Amino acid sequence: MPRQSPTLARALENPCAIIRSLGVLSDSWSFLIVREAFLGAGTFAQFRDQLGIASDVLSTRLSALVEHGVLQKSPYREPGQRTRDAYQLTPAGEELKVVMVAMQQWGEAHVPQMQGPRVLPLTVETGERVRAALVDPPGRIVPDTDVAFIRTDAAEAAPL
Structure with a gap:
């Protein structure tokens, strides 16, 4: 589990639900990843290709969305390839619709x-x-x- 920044930790403990929501969905990439998930993207490569996002930024955002219950990981394997994670919206993620x-x-x-x-x-x-x-x-x-x-x-x- 990635370590939370002090700013994020404060946001998630705040009594204001808007501030807590922004602690989870903290930037435009997070919203765009959710949009792409609604459009059917589910693999790292699909998100990267659709958004043109740097791999390190995407990895960080996907980890945060998983950590906060917006996405969940499930393993998949294409023939001849190593096992990788696919990402699916959780019920909480679906409620972002x-x-x-x-x-x-x-x-x-x-x-x-x-x-x-x-x-x-x-x-x-x-x-x-x-x-x-x-x-x-x-x-x-x-x-x-x-x-x-x-x-x-x-x-x-x-x-x-």
Whole structure:
């Protein structure tokens, strides 16, 4: 298991779930690796080739995503080759789908490109595009203007 930096250790102990999440998904490469996993990448070579990422950076990010339960390793072996690790999303990793859809929505709305999206979130059954939404406990969609972040007593007691 790789040794955690003091900064990461502090982030993971923070009472703020956003800070803890950023401790795990700390940079753009982590999000792009997750995106590629959603697109079917599973081997080191597939991630490296799709992202054009340096091998040492990819190795570090994959190890961190495994350590924090976003990906899991499973051995595989191609004929005539040594055994290697494949990477699969865990249930926690699969739950990042809503985060990725929300990030894509925001990017399309606020940082648009002329050529349109290269990746689309579609339903498996109908092929229709999906959106991320804020949903209340009974399941109703709530407009973002009707949602506020409120500090709790616990938040006031803990530093960022």
